[in-house]
Amino acid sequence: xxxxxxxxxxxxxxxxxxxxxxxxxxxxxxxxxxxxxxxxxxxxxxxxxxxxxxxxxxxxxxxxxxxxxxxxxxxxxxxxxxxxxxxxxxxxxxxxxxxxxxxxxxxxxxxxxxxxxxxxxxxxxxxxxxxxxxxxxxxxxxxxxxxxxxxxxxxxxxxxxxxxxxxxxxxxxxxxxxxxxxxxxxxxxxxxxxxxxxxxxxxxxxxxxxxxxxxxxxxxxxxxxxxxxxxxxxxxxxxxxxxxxxxxxxxxxxxxxxxxxxxxxxx
Amino acid sequence: xxxxxxxxxxxxxxxxxxxxxxxxxxxxxxxxxxxxxxxxxxxxxxxxxxxxxxxxxxxxxxxxxxxxxxxxxxxxxxxxxxxxxxxxxxxxxxxxxxxxxxxxxxxxxxxxxxxxxxxxxxxxxxxxxxxxxxxxxxxxxxxxxxxxxxxxxxxxxxxxxxxxxxxxxxxxxxxxxxxxxxxxxxxxxxxxxxxxxxxxxxxxxxxxxxxxxxxxxxxxxxxxxxxxxxxxxxxxxxxxxxxxxxxxxxxxxxxxxxxxxxxxxxxxxxxxxxxxxxxxxxxxxxxxxxxxxxxxxxxxxxxxxxxxxxxxxxxxxxxxxxxxxxxxxxxxxxxxxxxxxxxxxxxxxxxxxxxxxxxxxxxxxxxxxxxxxxxxxxxxxxxxxxxxxxxxxxxxxxxxxxxxxxxxxxxxxxxxxxxxxxxxxxxxx
Numbered sequence: 001x002x003x004x005x006x007x008x009x010x011x012x013x014x015x016x017x018x019x020x021x022x023x024x025x026x027x028x029x030x031x032x033x034x035x036x037x038x039x040x041x042x043x044x045x046x047x048x049x050x051x052x053x054x055x056x057x058x059x060x061x062x063x064x065x066x067x068x069x070x071x072x073x074x075x076x077x078x079x080x081x082x083x084x085x086x087x088x089x090x091x092x093x094x095x096x097x098x099x100x101x102x103x104x105x106x107x108x109x110x111x112x113x114x115x116x117x118x119x120x121x122x123x124x125x126x127x128x129x130x131x132x133x134x135x136x137x138x139x140x141x142x143x144x145x146x147x148x149x150x151x152x153x154x155x156x157x158x159x160x161x162x163x164x165x166x167x168x169x170x171x172x173x174x175x176x177x178x179x180x181x182x183x184x185x186x187x188x189x190x191x192x193x194x195x196x197x198x199x200x201x202x203x204x205x206x207x208x209x210x211x212x213x214x215x216x217x218x219x220x221x222x223x224x225x226x227x228x229x230x231x232x233x234x235x236x237x238x239x240x241x242x243x244x245x246x247x248x249x250x251x252x253x254x255x256x257x258x259x260x261x262x263x264x265x266x267x
Numbered sequence: 268x269x270x271x272x273x274x275x276x277x278x279x280x281x282x283x284x285x286x287x288x289x290x291x292x293x294x295x296x297x298x299x300x301x302x303x304x305x306x307x308x309x310x311x312x313x314x315x316x317x318x319x320x321x322x323x324x325x326x327x328x329x330x331x332x333x334x335x336x337x338x339x340x341x342x343x344x345x346x347x348x349x350x351x352x353x354x355x356x357x358x359x360x361x362x363x364x365x366x367x368x369x370x371x372x373x374x375x376x377x378x379x380x381x382x383x384x385x386x387x388x389x390x391x392x393x394x395x396x397x398x399x400x401x402x403x404x405x406x407x408x409x410x411x412x413x414x415x416x417x418x419x420x421x422x423x424x425x426x427x428x429x430x431x432x433x434x435x436x437x438x439x440x441x442x443x444x445x446x447x448x449x450x451x452x453x454x455x456x457x458x459x460x461x462x463x464x465x466x467x468x469x470x471x472x473x474x475x476x477x478x479x480x481x482x483x484x485x486x487x488x489x490x491x492x493x494x495x496x497x498x499x500x501x502x503x504x505x506x507x508x509x510x511x512x513x514x515x516x517x518x519x520x521x522x523x524x525x526x527x528x529x530x531x532x533x534x535x536x537x538x539x540x541x542x543x544x545x546x547x548x549x550x551x552x553x554x555x556x557x558x559x560x561x562x563x564x565x566x567x568x569x570x571x572x573x574x575x576x577x578x579x580x581x582x583x584x585x586x587x588x589x590x591x592x593x594x595x596x597x598x599x600x601x602x603x604x605x606x607x608x609x610x611x612x613x614x615x616x617x618x619x620x621x622x623x624x625x626x627x628x629x630x631x632x633x634x635x636x637x638x639x640x641x642x643x644x645x646x647x648x649x650x651x652x653x654x655x656x657x658x659x660x661x662x663x664x665x666x667x668x669x670x671x672x673x674x675x676x677x678x679x680x681x682x683x684x685x686x687x688x689x690x691x692x693x694x695x696x
Contacts, residue, residue: 058519084521092519098512100641101505108502109509113521115502119530122501123494129501156641176521 008036009072011212012057012088012180017066019049019056019236026052028236029066034180034212039202041215041223043247044233045257050216051093053233054184057214058090059083070180085113089173090182093216095165103152103160103168107140110175140175147171147201163194170201174209181205182214187222195219199226224248232256288579288637296485299328303478322598323590325477326549331589332484333546338569338585339491339578340538345567346576346639347499348531349511350419351427354434355566357414358407358536360441360558362543365403367459367553369394384466396465396548400487403540411536412529419528422514434563442555458554462547484545488582491538495578498534507531565592568621572628573635580637587636596620 010033019027027049034040042050055061057068059080067076075083084090089110098106115136117129144150147167152160157168166186173181183202187195199222205211217223223230223244230247232240234256240247247253282290303325305311311319337359344352367373370383372391383393394402418429445455453459465472465483472479498504506527509517518524547553565588573584600613613620628635634643 060515060519079523080515080518081521081523084519090519092516096513096516096519098509098516100512101508105505105508109505109517109522110520112502112506112523117502119498119503119534122503123497125497133501172520 010035011038011071012214013069014053014057015067015069017053017056017068018064019052019061020064025236027056027233030233030236030238032231032238034214035228037206037210037212038228039206039213039215039226041217041227041230042233043217043220043223043230047235048233048256049236050233051184052236054090054182054214054216057083058088058182081113084110084176084178087176087179088182089176089178089180091166091169091173091184091186093184093188095169097157097165097168097172099158100156102154102156103144103149103171104137104140104154106157106168106172107143107175108136110172111136111139114177143171143174144168146174162189166190166198167201170205174205178211180212180214182216184216185218186215187217187219192221195222198222202226292579292582300478300482300485303328303481307475307478322594324594325481327590327593329477329481329484329549330546330593331586332481332488333542333549334566334569334589335488335582335585336484336491336545337539337542338566338573338581339488339495340535340542341566342535342570342576342578342581343495343498343507343538344531344535345570346581347495347504347511348507348528350528350531351423352430352532352535353427353560353563353567354430354432354437355535355539356558356560356562357434357437358411358539359543359546359562360438360555361407361410362403362540362545363547363553363558364441364453364459364543365406365540366399366462366544366547367453368392369399369402370396370463370548371459371461373454373459382466384463384471393463396463396544400541400544403544404537405540407536407540407543408533411533411539415529415532416525419525419532431560431563434560438555438558441558453553453555456555458552460552460554462551462553464551465548480549484549487541487545491541492578492582494534494538499578503527503530568625571635572625574638574642575635576639576642577635577637580635580639583636592617 012032012034014030014032017027017030017032018025030049030053032053042053044050052061056063059075059078059082063076067074069075070083070086070088073086075086075088078086098109101109115132117126117132121129141150141153144153147170149160149164149167149171152164152168157165160168170181170183170186186202187198190198202213202215203226206213215223215226227244230240230242230244231238232247232250232253234252239252239256240250242250302311302319302323306316306319306325309316337355340358341352341355344350344355369392371393372389374392375390377392378390379392379394380387381393381398382395384396385393414430414433418426418433421429441453442456444452445457464474465480467479467483499507506517506522509520509522510524510527514524566585569584569588570581571584572588573582574580596614596617600611603609603613604611
């Protein structure tokens with residue numbers, strides 16, 4: 001199941017990324033790429049540094065050393081809003097929607113970097129501004145429909161069901177028109193049916209929008225189903241990388257997950 | 268009174284809901300104008316005129332409009348963008364001194380007249396009120412950006428503390444600005460007196476043309492309200508709200524935090540500048556002791572009591588508090604004394620009453636008189652839970668405690684993610 005074009009340069013490339021918080025090395029020299037239109041998963045035990053790595057890619061954390069490239073552009077050390085505007089959309093592990101804004105408004109916020117109307121045009125509501133707002137509204141509603149949550153357009157995000165909130169976060173990230181979508185544990189808290197639906201959504205986004213997707217996920221059934229490639233982190237280091245089949249058979253991975261010696265699990 | 272005012276804007280007058288408040292305010296403003304005009308012309312009976320002078324004096328009405336202008340400015344910063352600013356008085360002061368510098372004989376060394384309202388022979392800089400408004404607004408916006416650039420990197424409490432500092436520093440600079448290396452910036456504690464009157468075209472407003480002055484100030488307030496409402500609906504307003512809701516998420520969605528916050532600060536400051544210029548021409552002077560910390564706090568109270576983020580609520584809050592401060596307490600005290608035959612100086616209990624009202628509001632109506640519909644949602648629920656202490660009383664409130672708006676981990680609500688180790692095993696088999 002390797003959709004990724006082998007020859008195309010990676011969409012995102014991270015080189016020897018190190019993130020250190022005081023004495024704690026959260027991410028230690030991780031090399032990482034996301035191929036064009038690929039779905040790459042990052043797994044690892046809790047505290048392995050997955051989310052930290054994510055935050056480092058999106059500019060939320062400063063790298064201690066290493067470089068990150070989006071296409072051939074060096075985005076190391078750029079602030080989060082620049083990274084977002086350049087084309088990395090993300091969701092959060094603990095859903096971070098704008099609770100007191102409607103679904104439509106949530107999506108429109110993410111269009112900030114695409115919209116041009118400044119203070120004067122907004123105050124005088126020039127035809128250009130009105131047209132832009134109208135287009136933004138249509139685009140936002142389209143995105144909500146695309147994610148199957150058109151009914152959330154006029155609802156405050158905080159009042160939505162859990163599944164709808166997760167979807168709204170993806171819709172919002174898509175509004176950035178990203179080239180890479182980073183999903184941080186998108187199926188956490190979903191039941192198996194919802195997870196299955198979500199995998200379909202991931203496939204559809206990749207197929208229809210030509211996006212590359214990086215997924216942090218605990219649910220192995222999801223990971224094994226959607227990933228072209230899996231990267232395993234443990235204690236900040238990359239311990240394995242490969243196709244789902246390879247990862248499934250990797251001794252180090254199993255050890256990292258179960259901890260200690262293999263005798264421990266005599267099943 | 269609050270109960271009556273806070274009932275949701277109804278359509279009982281056949282008005283669309285969203286027009287209720289603007290039309291209501293317009294009618295009220297017009298009535299007040301007619302009243303002032305009639306009073307000025309002497310159409311009113313002496314008894315009624317006296318009554319008005321005591322309970323609703325023209326001067327206090329005009330001052331209240333200035334408060335409205337400034338409160339609307341602060342609302343942009345606090346209500347929209349959610350940045351707690353405890354030093355807003357700084358902008359009011361800068362606006363005031365702009366008027367002092369450009370509309371008086373203070374700089375007597377020069378003689379500059381541009382459409383001024385005083386004879387050419389008078390020394391000093393005498394610009395037209397309208398130009399000074401623009402200059403004051405621009406200067407305050409500039410200072411807003413200058414003060415904001417270093418401070419807006421801070422968050423919540425730290426930001427509040429630093430703005431508090433700036434709110435103290437700037438009036439202090441004016442208080443002690445009599446001799447800055449030989450240069451007299453502000454005339455120290457004596458202040459700048461007098462400030463030129465307003466002129467419209469060739470017509471100069473005399474000291475008794477209060478109804479015209481009122482109309483001009485209402486026009487300025489409308490301008491600020493209009494800017495607030497328009498910006499709120501656009502790209503910038505959405506970004507402000509997003510920052511108020513969740514800064515991290517906003518930046519991850521491409522909202523440049525510093526720029527957007529600076530815009531809120533600058534636009535808020537701009538209103539403060541306009542208010543400051545207007546106030547200086549109203550009281551015909553600028554003196555530093557007027558610009559003290561309590562102004563910032565009262566403005567904040569106007570925004571909070573009125574209903575953070577809601578322009579109509581903030582206007583109401585500003586009008587009510589300004590009236591209470593300038594007239595209401597004094598008159599109520601007098602009436603009370605007449606009634607009971609005592610001699611209580613009610614205005615001296617100003618802060619006691621003010622404090623009690625604030626505490627009561629925080630307990631029973633945290634969202635203000637006229638909340639923005641969205642804030643009502645949270646503050647109402649949390650507020651009730653806060654005082655009752657019974658989380659089970661209101662299921663909705665209990666639920667909301669765990670939604671993302673509060674920054675809590677949503678996953679506690681849903682199913683715990685399955686143990687990762689199990690899954691590897693499962694996947695392998």
